[in-house]
Amino acid sequence: MEVRIPKRTLAEGLSILERIIPNRSSNPILTYLPIELSDTGLTLRGTNGEVDIEVRLPAEIQGSGQVLVPAQTFSQIVRSAPGELVELIFGQGSEGVKGAGAGATGERLELHSGAFNTQLSTTSPDGYPELSFSQPGTEKIAASRLAQAITRVRYAASTEEYRAIFRGVQLEMSPNGLRSVASDGFRLARYDLPLQLQTRKLVIPARSADEIVRVFKDAQGEVAFAVGEGSLTLVGESVRMAVKLMEGEFPDYARVIPQSFVLEATLAAEALRESLKRVAVLSDRNNHRVNLLFNDGKLDIDAEGDYGRGREELSIDSSGEPQLMVAYNAQYLIDALAPIEGAVRIKLSGPTSPSVVQAVEDTGYLAVVVPLRV
């Protein structure tokens, strides 16, 4: 069993797995990295119990088989390898490395790169959990678009234990497209991607959703997928990923999205975001309250807390009521604006009922923010 592989290819493969393979675990075998050699290339795997990942790398290979190596140590060694090429030789004993002495029993992996030689103890793959990936159908999504759909709404997912299903991101597939939704009860984010898909709903734990984004956001090509028993399998060009799904689905959230508005205002999202950040420095540290006074072509933003008061005025285009005052948690409004480039439209349904935040250009994105009570 021998492998020759560019250091960079191997390091990139490991970087996909590194974040999910635990450094410590009550099940220590999970801290190991299964390496499999076969005709089709080098396969690396890892799991944290919630997310399984498998990476296939092209390599020059002789022989076939599977071993476990200590994941963290192996990654460190590969990253620090001095040569452009890394050679892996799996076997018994110590031949090939001059002077390998003490402890030279059992199975081992030799790694050669430039003048640097390493022998790593390896372990039998027996006892490593079976990673199960479902067989995907023919439906596909561009990898970067899938990541985008999650990223746009992820911020609104709840971090509170008691919020149950709202700690996830819901994906709704249908012949109309892919809709992603997240909410924590005080705000909601929704993103629509036009696509033709079979109808199904699933909820991905927010942390696993982050891993999907991390793996696929810069990936080329498309992702095929399969929804199995309680898990979603995603198959990209060189990566397979299975994430455990949450049970159940979001209760009817559409009813919190207001349909009629008393005032609509348009302005540059970036200017509003920066202004909110400045003014919020002075806001009350408990509720981060900022007051927005929409007033005849002007938006007055102000906040007051223990240390004083901040205020800034922006120009807006507005229609509807001439004047309206609404108070928000500044951070919620800043989060809702984050995915928006260019102009934002803020649609108010009243001083205490939910407001809608939408990009003027990217009509797929919609956020709802519930105002603070006056």
Place this chain on the structure above:
Amino acid sequence: MEVRIPKRTLAEGLSILERIIPNRSSNPILTYLPIELSDTGLTLRGTNGEVDIEVRLPAEIQGSGQVLVPAQTFSQIVRSAPGELVELIFGQGSEGVKGAGAGATGERLELHSGAFNTQLSTTSPDGYPELSFSQPGTEKIAASRLAQAITRVRYAASTEEYRAIFRGVQLEMSPNGLRSVASDGFRLARYDLPLQLQTRKLVIPARSADEIVRVFKDAQGEVAFAVGEGSLTLVGESVRMAVKLMEGEFPDYARVIPQSFVLEATLAAEALRESLKRVAVLSDRNNHRVNLLFNDGKLDIDAEGDYGRGREELSIDSSGEPQLMVAYNAQYLIDALAPIEGAVRIKLSGPTSPSVVQAVEDTGYLAVVVPLRV
């Protein structure tokens, strides 16, 4: 009392103070920033009890006086100010900011920048500790050289509570120059800067030494200094700094620096450092032991730990004994090499007695590393 000052100037001044002003303190007044206006400009101050800093900034000023503002909030506001210019107006009440209402009693600072307006509550400077800076003499050191003298040796200072005086960096001034020294008992670093100074010795706590480096490493010009009662005052172009000194001085450390050697080897410091980092990945996690075998124009580096063994061979120029094996804590050797650019000379006095590490070019730097016992 009014100030007009470029945002950048003010933000840079604050960045010098921010790290030492505590966010929380058993003495809450220390979390405030004293701002003083006078004919000579705007003066900002701060202290953490160990280090006092005063920054003088050029500004357009009307009036004179001193107030305290909440340091963290003020810094955040200045950093986020939208305009290039910041205007500060000190006074009673709320004139100048439209609509300032609730809580508008007592003293306040108004900050204007672009369309952004802030009112901050201010506090009387009564009760803020007096910062005492001694009057410096005529001796001066280039700011960047002073920082360099500390940086070169700082790594060797002890982090162990019980090491007392060795938790500091010793500066030895004399007509021959400035010598900086640090040691933790297992290693020692010494750096000589040629200068003509009065003879004195002082020991700066390592953390305060870090602050000196931070403040002066990129500073232009020279630093004048004064050694007062238990404190060192440093006076730069726009910054004054006073640091509390440690009591006592290092015991005679010269005796641990070997004077005769059985083997001397020269090689590229960078190559050795990188090789040590690679091989050390496999080293024992307790003592980070690496074995260096100096052998007839070659240096064999190897390490062995729970997961396996790493090995690398480098070419060296050597003189003296044909062969010698020495074991080190890899991190100690990597630290000792860090300040060295170009070639390094390693001088061995034996397998268990201290080794000397020196730059071939920069002869001012010397490190001693005690080998691990075999």
